[in-house]
Amino acid sequence: MLIRTARPDDAPGVVALRAVVHPYLVRGVESTRQMIAQPPPGEDWTAWVTEVDGQVVGWASAYRNSRTSEPDVGEISTLHVHPEHRGRGTGTALLTAALDHLRAIGARRVVTWVRPESLPFARRHDFAPSRELRYSALDLRPAPPAPVAPEGVLLLPAAGLDPRRLHRADVASAADEPGDVPSDAISYASWHYEVWENLGLDRAASTAAEVDGELVAFSLVKRDGDRMWSDFTGTVPEYRGRGLARLVKQAALHRAATSGVRVAYTSNDEANAPMLAINTRLGYRPVASGWSCLRELS
Incomplete structure (x- = not known):
């Protein structure tokens, strides 16, 4: 060895x-x-x-x-x-x-x-x-239907967006995500490398919602062949409770499926009840579980 x-x-x-x-x-x-x-x-x-x-x-x-x-x-x-x-x-x-x-x-x-x-x-x-932590999977055969955006909401592929706008929405959405430590200090340089420049990011399938010129929700897709990972779906706090997270995620799943993705995976903290409910309504099923574990170093 x-x-x-x-x-x-x-x-x-x-x-x-x-x-x-x-x-x-x-x-x-x-x-x-x-x-x-x-x-x-x-x-x-x-x-x-x-x-x-x-x-x-x-x-x-x-x-x-x-x-x-x-x-x-x-x-x-x-x-x-x-x-x-x-x-x-x-x-x-x-x-x-x-x-x-x-x-x-x-x-x-x-x-x-x-x-x-x-x-x-x-x-x-x-x-x-x-x-x-819960890991879930969704069979994308047949493809989920394309959602109809409500009046005043534009659904946009990430491919045509200024990445700084998407970064701002990510920072605002992630600050209160359940976890062992808060995700409240995401620099643009780190985000640009880990998200925007990731070779697996499917910018055509990744989808954002725009309201009055502001990006208020998004769902990111990372892809490997006919498999995808829902990297993060979030809504900025002021626009929660309007169904936007489900809207952008369904749109992203539809776009991914129509371009050849056959199965989608994701993970969620078991305390994240709103996102778990969205995934259940979209048809995701649990496939595995995990635990975060902590240790102090001397």
Whole structure:
């Protein structure tokens, strides 16, 4: 077993591993390669792989959370370990590398995400379960009907938008999203890299609602072939309660389906009742669950 820093050429192996371990997560080869080759600015992002006989059998990344005003928060992405290589120290080796990196960059609090069956492993490493997460899927065959926008609301593809307008709507919508730390400090530079320049972003399917010249709701689509991930759907606080989140999400799903997407995935905090209700009405079904877990670093 060899653990080493990830290289861009590891992207195909990482995506193949993810398809086995977490088939409901969507990030394609090119966007994974992009992240390894050009990490997000200001996050001290680093990733590692575990390799056996030239095959990637483990993956993890660790980074500074640059989306929150809380100081010294680090995150570890969901550990990926191939089922045939578990119980051999692979997960522990990856976790140790990630924690050492977070200590080195000054993190004092760590957030990670695990499947329910991995909670004993997390507890053994001093992580405490915090919030439950639901993963859901929607079959887009046949395509959802195109919604009819109410008077005064324009539905616009992200492809024709000024990204700064979309960033402002994202910041306003995400500030009170349920989570272990608030997403209230999303810089434009980080957002532009992670969202707008992401090679998986389908700008033609991603949809925003405009009212009186202001972007007030949006639904982002990240795509890998015929699979998509609803990256974030949000409404600025002043315009909530008008059905705009469901409107933009249905429009985005319709546009994605008509361009060849066959299944959509998403995730939600179990405390986010409004978004869970929207997804249920759109036809999403639960396919997996997870937990955020917290640990303090000395």
